[in-house]
Amino acid sequence: MPDHETYLLPASFGQERLWLHERSGLREAIYNVAGGLRFRGSLDVDLLQRCLNAIVDRHEVLRTVFHLSDGEVVQMVGPSAEVRVRLVDASGDLDAVLRELSAEAFDLAEGPLFRCHLLDLGTGEHILYVVLHHIVSDGRSRDVLLGELSELYAAGEAGREPKLPELEVQYGDFAAWQRQVLESDALDDQLAHWRGRMSEAPDLVLPQDHIRPPRPSYAVGSAEVAVPAQVVEELHRAAGGLTPFMIAVAGYAALLSRWSGQSSVVVAMPVSGREEPELLGLVGFFVNTVPVRIDLDGDPSLAEILRHTRERCLEAFAHASVPFERLIDEVRPQRGGGRLPLARAWAVLQETMDLPPLFDRKVTPVLPPGEGYSPFDVLLELWSEGGSLTGRLSCAADAFTRGTTQDVARTFEAILGSPATTTLAELPFLVRQSDPVTESGAVRAPVGEPDSAVEHLLAQLWADVLEVDSVSVEDEFYASGGNSLRAIQVMTRARDHGVEIPVDLVLGEHTIRDLARRDTAREPGADQDPPAVPEPGTEAR
Known part of the structure; x- marks a missing residue:
């Protein structure tokens, strides 16, 4: 392994935010990124360990921990990091094992912030399962890491050189570049856009079933949702030019408006943050958040909501270079309850895992099971396949009952299943809530x-x-x-x-x-x- 030195680098804006959230006592699993590959057969654990060492050496962010220096959060990149392949007996309750591995806490000051597990299912099958802290990774990073592991292992098994491209930059270069850009006037127009668009943006206030505890648990209750391909196609024809995800966001905005009684709602969503091609092959926390403000004044029809949502999404994506943390500083929205401003409601189209041919073996993806923790009040997670949308809708368990979560999910499906001419006031609303409470203020x-x-x-x-x-x-x-x-x-x-x-x-x-x-x-x-x-x-x- 090459001899590296220890050095300090500025943290990116996203890393700074996650560090602060960790210090506030959030649940351990809330910012863990996990996933893996299931395959039949066995692996040479010693070879797998050497491949793991090569990846840790290749990506400096996997040798990084976080500290305060002169009042600023910094990345401390070390010469090495001890990441061992963990052998796990998973012949019993697989979901319980995955849930436990996915929820294990990381120490941001000590590291390492990356774990690799080899699960033995006891049936001749295994799962290669990785868990990283979000402060050094995102969904694409997980896929990059699994792909590189596969290539390194295959090369080692065949006695050849691995076919991995040279990395032109490292994550620390991105973090420094991000701050340099913001210190210049390169993003002034985008900042001006967000000041105008998010001026007096309303905080999402939903009728609750419970008064929240003083210290949020961030636990969520979830319900499955499904939008058939036929419904997606009909709404696409009615409004035109929308992706399936935009259609889902429009229905989500209508749901939030009906639920809250507000005519303007903000839906936050992720963008990759990897505009430059040299960033595509890196492990790191690149994903950015953009808030999309959707106005529903005047009792618009579903078709009008769809078209308006498309315009607002495209507008937001065109101004997505501003880090969310800098956007918040610029806009200064209402804050409260320990939750992210402008991000009480979140929507994400999850990418299907990019499956490498793991060591020349047929593989299937493995993701963390079911319900967990989330910093959002309402979270819509979707997967697109064959034109249909499937996924889950989750609500903060501190505020909403499981019954309310189920009703909200059914309302989302019913709204998108309505004729495009249906007005907002006429859209179905199936949430049964008696004696709602309001958030307690100090x-x-x-x-x-x-x-x-x-x-x-x-x-x-x-x-x-x-x-x-x-x-x-x-x-x-x-x-x-x-x-x-x-x-x-x-x-x-x-x-x-x-x-x-x-x-x-x-x-x-x-x-x-x-x-x-x-x-x-x-x-x-x-x-x-x-x-x-x-x-x-x-x-x-």
Whole structure:
């Protein structure tokens, strides 16, 4: 293995966001990317291990961990990473084994952030199953990795050189390039577009079955959905020029509008983020999020909703070079509840796994089973095959019952099964909900000056980082000009003074008074000295 050095690189905007989310205590599996290949026969484990070592050496992101340096999240690329092939007995409950492997936590500071398992099904069949943290991967990365493993193994077995292209760049080059582009004026037009399109974009507020707990579990309940090819074709003819996924998004938007009672909804969706050809063969977190705002004023027909959705999707895709995190900083949407702004409702067309001829053996894809965890209130996952759409619709279990989730899924199918002339008000709505509750909001204390040492410290830190003269204890961080990077700076400086700020400062609408109450490092009355408060006129460092 070549001798590499340890070096620091800037994190991409997406990596920075995931690091912050991990620090907020999200469920371990929420950002794991998993999948594998099932085949008949056995493998030479020693050869497989050598192939794995070659891939870790080839992609620096697989040797990467994450730390804070001078208040910024950085990638630390190491000379090596110990990724061993794990042999797993899966002769019993396969789903339980896959669920356990997919949910195992990663340590972003220690690594490695990639695992490889060889499952023995006890029937002469095996599964090669990989799990990566999303901070170093995405769906295409999983397929790249499995494809390279297959080629390296086949080459090793045949005693030939592997046919893998040289990598012109690494993920760290992409992260640096991303930041350089944003420091220039290259994306000014796209940023201006998002400021206009998402100005006063409404937060999706759905009638809930439960009041959410103070700390979200991110568990979801799921129901299967299916849209027959005939239905997709009929709607395509009625509106024209739509992909099957756009048709699904239109039905999804109509569902969300009927459910929430809002005439404007935002549906977030992923784009590959690999516009440059040299990025196609890399492992890394490239996928970007684009919010699509769909307006349904005036009781439009389903056909009109379809056409409007197509226009808004194409418009969003044309401005998809702006990292979602930078878009949020620019637009400053409403935040709350520990969930991503502009992404309460998510829709994704999952790509069919690109199956390499694994070691010259016939393979079938293996994906993580069923329900799990999601940071979204509502998630629509679809696969397209033969013109039809199949998948699942998931809702946050903290807020919605399994019965509501089933009703929402049936409503989605019924909406798309309606004649294209049906108006929004006439579209079927099958969600049976009695006595819905609203989200609980924190009761604010009266506005006033800081009344504790922690509040004084946070007010000084807040003002220093935001470069303002003073702040109120009732000011909210993002409404006052904060962003993710500045939040990290506040957290770091507060920790230096012995105050631990919850990371959900960067996820929700929290005031200085909220955060002072939630300080876990120094409780009032504890046998500790109060935090040191800087003298007026000096910076809190």
